Amino acid sequence: xxxxxxxxxxxxxxxxxxxxxxxxxxxxxxxxxxxxxxxxxxxxxxxxxxxxxxxxxxxxxxxxxxxxxxxxxxxxxxxxxxxxxxxxxxxxxxxxxxxxxxxxxxxxxxxxxxxxxxxxxxxxxxxxxxxxxxxxxxxxxxxxxxxxxxxxxxxxxxxxxxxxxxxxxxxxxxxxxxxxxxxxxxxxxxxxxxxxxxxxxxxxxxxxxxxxxxxxxxxxxxxxxxxxxxxxxxxxxxxxxxxxxxxxxxxxxxxxxxxxxxxxxxxxxxxxxxxxxxxxxxxxxxxxxxxxxxxxxxxxxxxxxx
Amino acid sequence: xxxxxxxxxxxxxxxxxxxxxxxxxxxxxxxxxxxxxxxxxxxxxxxxxxxxxxxxxxxxxxxxxxxxxxxxxxxxxxxxxxxxxxxxxxxxxxxxxxxxxxxxxxxxxxxxxxxxxxxxxxxxxxxxxxxxxxxxxxxxxxxxxxxxxxxxxxxxxxxxxxxxxxxxxxxxxxxxxxxxxxxxxxxxxxxxxxxxxxxxxxxxxxxxxxxxxxxxxxxxxxxxxxxxxxxxxxxxxxxxxxxxxxxxxxxxxxxxxxxxxxxxxxxxxxxxxxxxxxxxxxxxxxxxxxxxxxxxxxxxxxxxxxxxxxxxxxxxxxxxxxxxxxxxxxxxxxxxxxxxxxxxxxxxxxxxxxxxxxxxxxxx
Amino acid sequence: xxxxxxxxxxxxxxxxxxxxxxxxxxxxxxxxxxxxxxxxxxxxxxxxxxxxxxxxxxxxxxxxxxxxxxxxxxxxxxxxxxxxxxxxxxxxxxxxxxxxxxxxxxxxxxxxxxxxxxxxxxxxxxxxxxxxxxxxxxxxxxxxxxxxxxxxxxxxxxxxxxxxxxxxxxxxxxxxxxxxxxxxxxxxxxxxxxxxxxxxxxxxxxxxxxxxxxxxxxxxxxxxxxxxxxxxxxxxxxxxxxxxxxxxxxxxxxxxxxxxxxxxxx
Numbered sequence: 001x002x003x004x005x006x007x008x009x010x011x012x013x014x015x016x017x018x019x020x021x022x023x024x025x026x027x028x029x030x031x032x033x034x035x036x037x038x039x040x041x042x043x044x045x046x047x048x049x050x051x052x053x054x055x056x057x058x059x060x061x062x063x064x065x066x067x068x069x070x071x072x073x074x075x076x077x078x079x080x081x082x083x084x085x086x087x088x089x090x091x092x093x094x095x096x097x098x099x100x101x102x103x104x105x106x107x108x109x110x111x112x113x114x115x116x117x118x119x120x121x122x123x124x125x126x127x128x129x130x131x132x133x134x135x136x137x138x139x140x141x142x143x144x145x146x147x148x149x150x151x152x153x154x155x156x157x158x159x160x161x162x163x164x165x166x167x168x169x170x171x172x173x174x175x176x177x178x179x180x181x182x183x184x185x186x187x188x189x190x191x192x193x194x195x196x197x198x199x200x201x202x203x204x205x206x207x208x209x210x211x212x213x214x215x216x217x218x219x220x221x222x223x224x225x226x227x228x229x230x231x232x233x234x235x236x237x238x239x240x241x242x243x244x245x246x247x248x249x250x251x252x253x254x255x256x257x258x259x260x261x262x263x264x265x266x267x268x269x270x271x272x273x274x275x276x277x278x279x280x281x282x283x284x285x286x287x288x289x290x291x292x293x294x295x296x297x298x299x300x301x302x303x304x305x306x
Numbered sequence: 307x308x309x310x311x312x313x314x315x316x317x318x319x320x321x322x323x324x325x326x327x328x329x330x331x332x333x334x335x336x337x338x339x340x341x342x343x344x345x346x347x348x349x350x351x352x353x354x355x356x357x358x359x360x361x362x363x364x365x366x367x368x369x370x371x372x373x374x375x376x377x378x379x380x381x382x383x384x385x386x387x388x389x390x391x392x393x394x395x396x397x398x399x400x401x402x403x404x405x406x407x408x409x410x411x412x413x414x415x416x417x418x419x420x421x422x423x424x425x426x427x428x429x430x431x432x433x434x435x436x437x438x439x440x441x442x443x444x445x446x447x448x449x450x451x452x453x454x455x456x457x458x459x460x461x462x463x464x465x466x467x468x469x470x471x472x473x474x475x476x477x478x479x480x481x482x483x484x485x486x487x488x489x490x491x492x493x494x495x496x497x498x499x500x501x502x503x504x505x506x507x508x509x510x511x512x513x514x515x516x517x518x519x520x521x522x523x524x525x526x527x528x529x530x531x532x533x534x535x536x537x538x539x540x541x542x543x544x545x546x547x548x549x550x551x552x553x554x555x556x557x558x559x560x561x562x563x564x565x566x567x568x569x570x571x572x573x574x575x576x577x578x579x580x581x582x583x584x585x586x587x588x589x590x591x592x593x594x595x596x597x598x599x600x601x602x603x604x605x606x607x608x609x610x611x612x613x614x615x616x617x618x619x620x621x622x623x624x625x626x627x628x629x630x631x632x633x634x635x636x637x638x639x640x641x642x643x644x645x646x647x648x649x650x651x652x653x654x655x656x657x658x659x660x661x662x663x664x665x666x667x668x669x670x
Numbered sequence: 671x672x673x674x675x676x677x678x679x680x681x682x683x684x685x686x687x688x689x690x691x692x693x694x695x696x697x698x699x700x701x702x703x704x705x706x707x708x709x710x711x712x713x714x715x716x717x718x719x720x721x722x723x724x725x726x727x728x729x730x731x732x733x734x735x736x737x738x739x740x741x742x743x744x745x746x747x748x749x750x751x752x753x754x755x756x757x758x759x760x761x762x763x764x765x766x767x768x769x770x771x772x773x774x775x776x777x778x779x780x781x782x783x784x785x786x787x788x789x790x791x792x793x794x795x796x797x798x799x800x801x802x803x804x805x806x807x808x809x810x811x812x813x814x815x816x817x818x819x820x821x822x823x824x825x826x827x828x829x830x831x832x833x834x835x836x837x838x839x840x841x842x843x844x845x846x847x848x849x850x851x852x853x854x855x856x857x858x859x860x861x862x863x864x865x866x867x868x869x870x871x872x873x874x875x876x877x878x879x880x881x882x883x884x885x886x887x888x889x890x891x892x893x894x895x896x897x898x899x900x901x902x903x904x905x906x907x908x909x910x911x912x913x914x915x916x917x918x919x920x921x922x923x924x925x926x927x928x929x930x931x932x933x934x935x936x
Contacts, residue, residue, distance in 0.1 A: 134922075146697050
């Protein structure tokens, strides 16, 4: 006869086993079609490019070197690849500026939403969610139509006589910035709103009661309390912005390349799959650093994530 | 209730339940043993955290003991999952299925057992009649009152005719009047169905009213098992005496121990007879307990002397709090008459006489 | 107290918020308006017309791409929802056990990687398999979509599950229901709104995907978004406005439905 302890342990083991079985299909699919292939990318980054694309199974560190360096074709010396570095810097700069812009715009918006009455709040939430679920491409296209030379903005400027010739907004870095900020704004607003909704406004009341000005209350009471939401929103914007593909493609034209365009090139005309792989891994590394900073920060402010 | 030669429905044999491990481990139950006879209304009584709900859950099958055995009519049921045990539970939160009607809820257990539809229908009708809920058979459970939900939960648990019915503080959410009504209802149901009821509560009044036998629990241990009279009149330990009803504690010098009796000399100098718990050998000094209603207040001399400190009126009776000359506190309970007051005032000098067979020596 | 001091007021915030809402919707409204523009310019109004919708409707490539989007979307959404439901059951309402954090991280992993990286990874991986098996059908797209839809379906299901009273399932077990019967009669019916919400979310996410689909697809396997991307790169036609408008209406309809279902949960 089994002892009580054995029975208890057997039941526990059965429970753990059942849970593994239940989660197996999800984990399997994700491993095969999302996580697993990342390892392959890593492997590919150390191989040699094949003549028509794909790879030759031969180890080569060239891809990784090519990320930031280029070899002189005559004397094989390495020097900094200005083009690549520019693209890296542009991408990071644009991602950061987008994050800051969406923060500047999104924070007041989330605040506004959270301070509406209970009934209206749902309406505002609904209004913010719709753009969020609308296709990224469509929204980028909508921006394209507005900022192009034949678009509405220029039409108004010309009609009002503010300018004599259409202002070239499209196909500039600014266009990409406008596009990304537009597209990722809801992603910043929603987490901040989630944090703000839980804000106990009696604390704000206490602040005012203790002689704080509006700005001080904002800085010292509200902001620290919604920091988890701010950080979550920043991450949710920064990561896609860094690896953005659609918006730079559509609004940047061929000239203002971001990392994603550079990567795509390697799998197309560039025929350098290992370089494309190395660049992808480089993007992942930047993302992981950002995520680590988030986890570290979230841990400090005592946010439990589960 | 005469002692019947019944079998034991449930036997708990040296059961322990330990949560956590190492330094932080907590023993919710510590080597607990008790036998519950069939056809009895048995109550597990104790404050929150004493382990009574844990024990109930072990009997129901929602958790496994860390050590020990639980026998149902002699069979070890510990390895059986809850859906294989002929034991049903009435939950504290009722746990009625919100997406089903009252009738569907009641018939659920029988449905799961694969009984034919006609049989289920008949039994559900029977149950509805038993708990007087025929009119609400088709209602959603979220649309009925708390008291009605309670009765549906009861009917649902009784429908499959379990060997044992477990009730986890089922009346705690009801208001006073409803609770009193349900107490009588439950007692009647237990009699009619003949099913063994194991009832969990922290309300000692409830336990005294309804039970055939009570197990008083504290900190994972069973302190005393007995009929309501035994528990009330002959508390074995200080905790039991304190937890059940109101008690007076007096220090006394003990002498002449024998035959379950002893002589207790109180601080006031008088010596009275006291009973002693079975198997207990009191030391020279011990605590003696006297229930407030077993003492009488007199203007003349008594076993004790003191000053009236406070008088509290309770409707049915009056509690008179006396500060004894010895410094101890003593409460006397007096039943109220319609015409006269209690006869005493604050500040009065009084004597207290302790009835024969009113004192019990405590096992401290 | 001074005249109507609102503790909730911060200077300028309402103005910024209002501007944001307007700016968010303006381009979309412009796009929709010009879908009905008889003229083919995007800055002049030539009168109301449905001709762009008609031409889109008659465009076989558009129809083909749309059908493919729906095909992939429905299969991926259903699969993702089933797997996500199982995964949610496995990872919720339990004390932490070894492997739980791993599972949770693994399920949400697709959300943490930029799409371009996943797109590249799948391009490489599937091209290898293509060489091996010679298969180049829609299966790759379905697999890829299922994978990144799982975390989206997972969220509402998990949320609903966490709010469910565990005692109900205990009561069912107490009343002789086997674990499977408990799931079918108690857990699933009560979980259903969450499952439905997850299904809708997964479907929308799949329909909307551009990057991963672009990298994984073989020639001629356009979904609606990739078709539109190709067209936009070539030049702007009002037909795209019409397609976009139709697509928008669909998204709005699904989101509205999603909101209703989520609200009914209480």
